[in-house]
Amino acid sequence: MFTLTRVFLVLSSCLTVVSAVPTSPKSHPPATGVVNQTTCNGKQYTYQQLAGYGFIPANARDSQGDTLGGFGSAIAIDQKSWRKLKNGTYTGTLYALPDRGWNTQGTLNYQNRIHTFAISFTPAPDATATSPSPPNLHLNYQSTLLLTDPQGNPTTGLDADLTGGLTIRNFPLLPSATYTGNGFGQPGTGGRRISIDAEGLVLANDGSFWVSDEYGPYIYRFSASGKLLSAIAPPPAYIPRRNNTVSFSANSPPIYEPDRAVIPSNPQSGRSNNQGLEGLTASPDGKTLYALTQSALINDGGPDNPVRRQARLLEYDVSKPSNPTFTHEYVVTLPLWTDPTAKAGKQTKVAAQSEIYYVGGGQFFILAPGSGAGGGQDSSTSIYRHIDVFDISSATDIKSEANDAVNGSIASKQGVLKPGVTAATYCSFLDFNVNSTLARFELRNGGAQGPGLLNEKWESLALVPVDGKKGKDGEFFVFSLSDNDFITQDGYLNNGQYRYSDESGFDLNNQALVFQVQLPRGKK
Numbered sequence: 001m002f003t004l005t006r007v008f009l010v011l012s013s014c015l016t017v018v019s020a021v022p023t024s025p026k027s028h029p030p031a032t033g034v035v036n037q038t039t040c041n042g043k044q045y046t047y048q049q050l051a052g053y054g055f056i057p058a059n060a061r062d063s064q065g066d067t068l069g070g071f072g073s074a075i076a077i078d079q080k081s082w083r084k085l086k087n088g089t090y091t092g093t094l095y096a097l098p099d100r101g102w103n104t105q106g107t108l109n110y111q112n113r114i115h116t117f118a119i120s121f122t123p124a125p126d127a128t129a130t131s132p133s134p135p136n137l138h139l140n141y142q143s144t145l146l147l148t149d150p151q152g153n154p155t156t157g158l159d160a161d162l163t164g165g166l167t168i169r170n171f172p173l174l175p176s177a178t179y180t181g182n183g184f185g186q187p188g189t190g191g192r193r194i195s196i197d198a199e200g201l202v203l204a205n206d207g208s209f210w211v212s213d214e215y216g217p218y219i220y221r222f223s224a225s226g227k228l229l230s231a232i233a234p235p236p237a238y239i240p241r242r243n244n245t246v247s248f249s250a251n252s253p254p255i256y257e258p259d260r261a262v263i264p265s266n267p268q269s270g271r272s273n274n275q276g277l278e279g280l281t282a283s284p285d286g287k288t289l290y291a292l293t294q295s296a297l298i299n300d301g302g303p304d305n306p307v308r309r310q311a312r313l314l315e316y317d318v319s320k321p322s323n324p325t326f327t328h329e330y331v332v333t334l335p336l337w338t339d340p341t342a343k344a345g346k347q348t349k350v351a352a353q354s355e356i357y358y359v360g361g362g363q364f365f366i367l368a369p370g371s372g373a374g375g376g377q378d379s380s381t382s383i384y385r386h387i388d389v390f391d392i393s394s395a396t397d398i399k400s401e402a403n404d405a406v407n408g409s410i411a412s413k414q415g416v417l418k419p420g421v422t423a424a425t426y427c428s429f430l431d432f433n434v435n436s437t438l439a440r441f442e443l444r445n446g447g448a449q450g451p452g453l454l455n456e457k458w459e460s461l462a463l464v465p466v467d468g469k470k471g472k473d474g475e476f477f478v479f480s481l482s483d484n485d486f487i488t489q490d491g492y493l494n495n496g497q498y499r500y501s502d503e504s505g506f507d508l509n510n511q512a513l514v515f516q517v518q519l520p521r522g523k524k
Contacts, residue, residue, distance in 0.1 A: 035437055040363060040389040040427035043520035047430045051123050051477060052514030053441040054137030058488035058507040062115060062144045065496025067488060071096035071115050072481030072510060074201035074211075074280070074355065075460040084468025092119040092464065094139060094479070097201040097211065100157025102486035102493060104502055106255030109183020110157040110493055112147040112196045114209060114226070121477075121514065129439035136441075137512055145226045147211075149194050152227065158183060160195040160215045160248035162262055172233035175215040175248035184498045185256030194228070195248065196220065199459070200280025200355070202289065204321055210280060212291050215248050217276025219291055221321060232324055234277070234291075234314060235404030237299060240267035250274050269407045272296075272303035277314075278459075279356035281364065287319040290364070292332060295352040299407050301415030306348040309334045310411045310423070313392065329399040330392045331410060333423040337370045337384035351384050354459040359519060362393035367461055367480065369432075374445075374456030376487055376506040381446035385432040385458065387478065387515070391425040430478075430515060432458065455482035455511050466516065478515040484508040 036047040060068040074097040081093040094117045101110025120138040127133035147155045150168060158177035166176040175195040182188030200212030200219075207224040216239075219232040233239070240247050242264060250273040253260035266273055271293060278294035296302035296310045315328040335351045342349070351368040358364050370384035398410050398421060411417050432438075432454065433445040443452050462479040465471025487508040491500040 035434060036430060038389065038427050038429045041391045041393065041425055043361070043363065045389060045429055045520065046518035048475075048516045048518060050437045050440055050513065051516040052121055052137040052512075053443060054135045054139060054512045055509040056139060056141075058484060058509050059490035060141070060510075061492060061496070062113075062141070064113075064144055064146070066110075066493050067102065067486050067491045068115070068141065069102065069486030069488065069491075069510065070098035070483050072458065072460050072483040072512075073097050073099040073199055075462050075479065075481055076201045076203045077119070077462040077464055077479065078203060079464065082464045082468060088122065090119065090121040090464075090468060090477075093117070094119050094462070095201060095203065095209075096460075096481065097198050098486075099199060099483065100197045102491060102500060102502070103157065103252065104485055104487065104504070106258055107157055107159045107252045108255055108493060108498075109177075109179055109193075111154040112157060112198050114145045114147070114201070116142040116145070118142055124440075127440040129436060132440055132442045137514055139512060147196070147222055147226045147228070149228050154193060155196050155228075156183065156193040157197065158193070158195055158254055159250055159252040162242070162247055162249045163245055165246070165248060166192065166194055171231050172218070173246065174231065175218075179254065181256070182494065183254070184494050185254070186498070197250065197274070197276070199276070199278045200291065202280055202282045204318075205286040206321065208321065210282070210289060210318075212277035212280040214271070214274055214276030214278065214294070215250060217271050217293070219277060219280065219289065219316075230322060232316065235326070235408070236406045237297060237404045237408035238270055238293070238312070239406075240270035241406065242267050266303050267298055269299050270297060272298055272308070275303065275308075275352065278352075278354055279366070281356045281358045282318075283358055284360070287317065289316040289318045289324070290314065290356065290358060291316075292353060292356050292366075294354070295334060295350055296411065296415060299409040300411040301413060305346070305350050306336055307413070307415030308350050308352070309336070309415050310417060311353060312398075312410075313424070326399070328397050329404070330395045331398060331417065331421060331423040332366070332390050333417070333426060335368055335384070335386075335388065335426065335428070339370070339372070339383065341379050351386070354457070355461045357461040357463060359389070359463075361520075363389055363391045365461055365463075365478070366390055367458060369456075369458050372456065375449065375453045376504055376508050377456050380449060380453055382433050382454065382456070385445070385454075386428060387430040387432075387461065387480070389427040389429050391427070393425075394422065395424040396420065396422045430517070432513070449506070455484055455508055457483040457485065459483045471519075474519045474521050476517055476519055478517055480513050480515070482511040484510050
């Protein structure tokens with residue numbers, strides 16, 4: 001059993017995602033089974049099989065000496081790198097974006113970053129519940145790119161200040177955090193940095209990165225070297241406001257000041273706390289960008305269950321990345337699920353989305369997990385953990401001066417859409433929680449805490465063709481990684497100088513799943 005020793009990983013290091021190396025199968029025939037099918041606006045999708053699984057240990061560390069955690073927040077696979085080798089193994093390059101660092105006990109001065117991994121994936125078509133496969137997905141750590149502001153100063157995951165922000169020429173007002181000491185509760189000179197709670201990642205055609213965030217909620221563009229190039233501010237209806245002024249705080253006080261008061265706790269308009277632009281994707285040609293709020297804006301019914309269903313989808317023309325144009329806007333009504341552990345009258349909840357992926361023809365995958373259950377949680381049994389489909393082809397374009405103004409609304413306080421507004425068509429599809437399928441890799445939903453139990457948070461999607469080329473046959477692998485919230489008993493941050501142990505007592509590995517699906521012909 002391979003285990004990671006506590007070593008400082010330099011850039012040339014290689015960290016393997018799994019604990020055992022599978023033997024290569026003789027052949028890789030197309031999947032013939034069907035776990036589930038759905039038809040969305042006349043287009044059929046088939047979930048054929050769970051094709052792969054792997055993990056990176058909870059106490060792994062990156063080239064900065066910091067815990068290699070939370071990077072399932074968003075991923076992107078370089079399509080040009082994807083290859084199918086003669087022996088049936090697939091290789092490619094995967095980029096992974098952690099959110100704001102370890103924050104289960106308070107935010108910290110964690111510099112935002114993008115990790116690079118080399119993929120090695122060998123399908124196990126003969127795996128069954130009675131003869132399961134060992135982990136067959138390897139993500140070999142390569143390097144870490146640190147993100148900075150235009151002047152080269154580090155960004156931070158610290159909660160943004162209650163009021164105000166940084167003013168930089170040719171940028172909107174930027175969320176920022178003013179911190180004392182070193183921002184980790186230790187001695188230092190203090191300072192102020194751009195605050196980013198990174199949640200979405202798209203590779204741009206020119207080698208730069210689009211990153212969506214929850215504080216703004218903004219879409220940032222970083223150069224290939226990690227320097228901030230530009231920022232897209234959404235319409236005023238999205239910008240959080242308290243007491244009639246812009247207020248970027250998400251009421252997530254730093255670990256060294258846990259009693260810091262934010263009044264009122266949630267904004268009075270705009271995005272809710274920690275419910276910003278969670279989903280980010282692009283058209284295949286990279287010229288159109290889409291960003292989806294995690295759930296409803298305050299002005300559209302949020303932030304409480306079950307009225308926070310009406311998420312807004314923004315569309316931008318980024319054919320000229322330095323001059324993006326806001327073109328369209330739609331509503332995606334999120335699904336409801338029943339929480340059996342909640343009190344009577346509180347059991348109906350919204351499956352707030354955690355990622356989207358453009359499939360083609362106006363249709364998208366959407367990752368909608370019912371939160372609060374899984375590895376490290378009081379309840380281990382997830383009720384709703386899906387990759388679903390939505391279609392905007394018949395949805396109302398809600399882009400207007402009235403809808404996008406401060407307090408602009410497309411739904412009532414009860415989350416009911418206003419007359420004349422038609423949401424995207426929503427179709428249920430791929431269920432993570434099918435235990436008979438998970439058992440092919442000795443995984444499970446529910447049961448005792450420990451090995452094989454799926455983590456709570458799944459926040460990323462990436463698609464690559466099964467044929468290793470263009471995917472003209474419609475068969476694709478869907479990669480999804482978990483966000484383990486940096487939960488470990490052997491954690492390090494601040495270039496390895498800040499030691500922590502999560503109070504949960506758990507070590508949550510960074511898990512990864514690969515699903516094999518059949519898309520409608522002509523999609524992707």
